[in-house]
Each structure stands twice: as structure tokens, then as C-alpha cells.
Amino acid sequence: MIKLIKAEKTEFIYWDNFEYKINDNILVSEDATRYISSNELLNVCRPIFTKYYKKNVFMLDYLFWIDNIDIQCIDFKVENNTFRDIDFERSIKTYFLNNLKCFNCGKTYKGALSVDPVLVYPNNFELKEKKIKMINDENKIVTCQKCGNSFTSKVLYIFPDLVID
Ligand SMILES: [Zn+2]
Numbered sequence: 001m002i003k004l005i006k007a008e009k010t011e012f013i014y015w016d017n018f019e020y021k022i023n024d025n026i027l028v029s030e031d032a033t034r035y036i037s038s039n040e041l042l043n044v045c046r047p048i049f050t051k052y053y054k055k056n057v058f059m060l061d062y063l064f065w066i067d068n069i070d071i072q073c074i075d076f077k078v079e080n081n082t083f084r085d086i087d088f089e090r091s092i093k094t095y096f097l098n099n100l101k102c103f104n105c106g107k108t109y110k111g112a113l114s115v116d117p118v119l120v121y122p123n124n125f126e127l128k129e130k131k132i133k134m135i136n137d138e139n140k141i142v143t144c145q146k147c148g149n150s151f152t153s154k155v156l157y158i159f160p161d162l163v164i165d
Contacts, residue, residue, distance in 0.1 A: 001079050007088040010124045013049040013058070016075040020047055020060070027052060028060035032096035035111050036159055044157060045094065045113060046071060050122060059120065061093040064113050064156055066140045092131045093119050094156060104149035115141075115154040
């Protein structure tokens with residue numbers, strides 16, 4: 001299922017699968033599917049495409065819910081048009097980080113989801129501020145699992161099965 005929806009006053013294309021193909025019209029920092037299996041990704045996030053300012057260009061982000069919910073419930077609601085803003089309030093756009101390294105202990109993690117502090121919610125600066133406040137206030141930023149040191153980026157999730165020791 002691929003669907004253009006509007007939630008929290010922002011429009012994006014919601015995918016309930018990771019079968020997209022990257023091309024020149026898609027802006028993405030790192031394609032998560034190159035490093036993590038679809039099954040694992042499906043438990044954690046959803047790919048969403050947001051229209052960029054340039055014509056026919058889309059930004060690919062990974063929508064992550066900070067409450068560890070069953071995202072299939074969201075899929076179902078999107079598919080049936082029964083979703084509401086509240087279903088997305090606890091979500092935030094993230095980008096995929098390959099080879100996240102702790103500068104304190106040197107541990108390297110194969111994959112993580114991180115929040116870009118300038119993350120783009122087009123024409124919705126207020127929402128961006130709200131999302132950043134939410135993760136900061138609720139202390140959702142994770143630290144190194146080995147030594148507890150903070151990462152230089154705002155990491156929200158580390159893919160556990162792919163940790164390299
Ligand atoms: Zn560390």
C-alpha cells in the first residue's frame with residue numbers, strides 16, 4: 001500500500017513496505033534497505049516520501065514512533081482512511097545512519113535511526129519545533145549501549161541484531 005496522506009497538517013506519501021527503488025528524484029541520506037532487512041525495518045519504522053521544493057523531487061525519511069507501538073495498526077488506519085493526527089503525534093522523521101560509531105569507546109553499530117535537527121516538515125516549522133521538543137523533553141535520545149556516552153547525532157533507535165563488537 002502506497003498512499004498520499006495528510007497528518008498534522010503535513011502531506012507525505014506513506015508506504016507500508018520497503019520495496020521502493022531509489023532514483024535521481026529521491027533525496028535520501030542513506031538507504032536503510034541496503035543494510036537492514038525489510039522484516040526488521042517493518043517492526044521499527046515506515047518509509048515516507050515528502051515533496052521537496054523542486055518539482056518531482058521527493059525526500060525519503062523513515063517515520064519512527066517513539067512509543068514502541070505496533071505500526072501495523074497505523075498501516076490499517078491509513079489503508080482505511082481512519083487515521084487521525086493523534087496516530088502520528090508520537091512519530092518523528094528520522095534518517096538512517098550506517099556505521100554509527102561511539103567516539104568514546106569506539107564501538108560501531110551497523111545501523112541506527114537519527115533525527116536531523118533541521119528536519120524538514122515543509123511549510124510546518126511549528127511541527128518541527130514540536131517534534132524536537134517532544135524527544136528532548138521525554139529523553140528519547142539513546143546513548144552508547146556499551147559505555148553510555150552520547151552520540152554526536154540525536155539517535156533514537158539502534159538496530160540490535162546487527163551490533164558489531
Ligand atoms: Zn561507547
